[in-house]
Amino acid sequence: MKLGVGEQQLPAILDLPAGPARGALAVLHGSHAGTRSHFLYEHLARLLPPAGIAVLRYDRRPRVDGHDVPLTAQADDAAAALDVLRRQVGDAPVGLWGFSQGAWAAALTASRHRVDFLVLVGCSGVSPARQMRYATAEQLRRHGYGDADLAHLSRLRRVTETYLRGGLPRSVAQAELDAAVERPWFPLVFLPREVPEPGAWADMDFDPEPVFAELSCPVLLCYGETDAWTPIEESLAVWRRAARAAELTVARLTGCDHAPTLHEADDLAGVSPQYEQVLLSWLNRRLPGGG
Numbered sequence: 012m013k014l015g016v017g018e019q020q021l022p023a024i025l026d027l028p029a030g031p032a033r034g035a036l037a038v039l040h041g042s043h044a045g046t047r048s049h050f051l052y053e054h055l056a057r058l059l060p061p062a063g064i065a066v067l068r069y070d071r072r073p074r075v076d077g078h079d080v081p082l083t084a085q086a087d088d089a090a091a092a093l094d095v096l097r098r099q100v101g102d103a104p105v106g107l108w109g110f111s112q113g114a115w116a117a118a119l120t121a122s123r124h125r126v127d128f129l130v131l132v133g134c135s136g137v138s139p140a141r142q143m144r145y146a147t148a149e150q151l152r153r154h155g156y157g158d159a160d161l162a163h164l165s166r167l168r169r170v171t172e173t174y175l176r177g178g179l180p181r182s183v184a185q186a187e188l189d190a191a192v193e194r195p196w197f198p199l200v201f202l203p204r205e206v207p208e209p210g211a212w213a214d215m216d217f218d219p220e221p222v223f224a225e226l227s228c229p230v231l232l233c234y235g236e237t238d239a240w241t242p243i244e245e246s247l248a249v250w251r252r253a254a255r256a257a258e259l260t261v262a263r264l265t266g267c268d269h270a271p272t273l274h275e276a277d278d279l280a281g282v283s284p285q286y287e288q289v290l291l292s293w294l295n296r297r298l299p300g301g302g
Contacts, residue, residue, distance in 0.1 A: 017091035023069035026056040032100040034298040035065035037092035039113030045071035085116035122225035136246030140215040146240040150199040223253035235267030
């Protein structure tokens with residue numbers, strides 16, 4: 012079923028079970044996976060309806076001037092997606108599934124609106140800026156770079172972040188970038204060659220901890236055991252400290268990195284069977300008719 016979500020009528024597809032829905036979820040996007048056709052979202056649409064669970068997937072709203080869509084805007088669209096689902100499935104429990112950046116947006120939505128459950132894959136418990144410091148350092152380590160390069164990277168990210176917050180002149184930040192561009196590791200640090208305008212990364216200091224503290228629904232947290240993009244232990248410490256009213260379940264996915272796929276695959280065939288089993292088992296325990 013084709014639908015539109017929110018004020019922008021974002022293109023959406025709703026996959027329904029053959030009979031009455033036991034539950035439903037809306038899919039929230041990773042930062043570089045903004046279309047409803049992404050294979051992780053298609054996987055949910057294939058896996059869950061036969062188990063009686065409806066799946067709504069939609070295109071994230073377009074970026075403006077190349078900037079990330081603010082998390083608050085993503086949460087507004089998610090709330091609209093929840094309304095769409097409730098009109099379609101009635102009183103069945105309705106939740107959100109979020110991957111990476113979408114996990115922040117899902118948690119933010121649930122802190123403001125009624126959400127019956129959350130499934131979060133690769134959810135960082137620290138700010139985007141802190142996550143990217145961790146992630147880019149991990150990229151260098153995994154590619155064999157040593158302490159001197161890591162120190163250069165740390166300075167580069169620190170200077171860039173300070174500039175984006177309005178604390179340094181553009182010329183200083185650009186000079187730091189210019190000095191790094193010729194380094195062989197520069198493609199691993201996910202920074203532009205030209206500094207953007209100050210404030211271009213609006214959510215860089217988004218703090219998820221107060222958001223987690225507002226949650227009271229069941230939460231399934233899935234982390235690949237070798238996730239190079241999320242500081243897992245630090246994130247779990249934040250979750251356990253903050254989300255005292257939520258029922259947390261943590262799954263460590265063997266053979267997976269940031270996505271729930273084996274060997275870092277990026278297709279349907281690579282989706283982890285363990286992830287499928289964990290997801291179905293957890294939903295079955297929390298949705299009606301799962302006995």
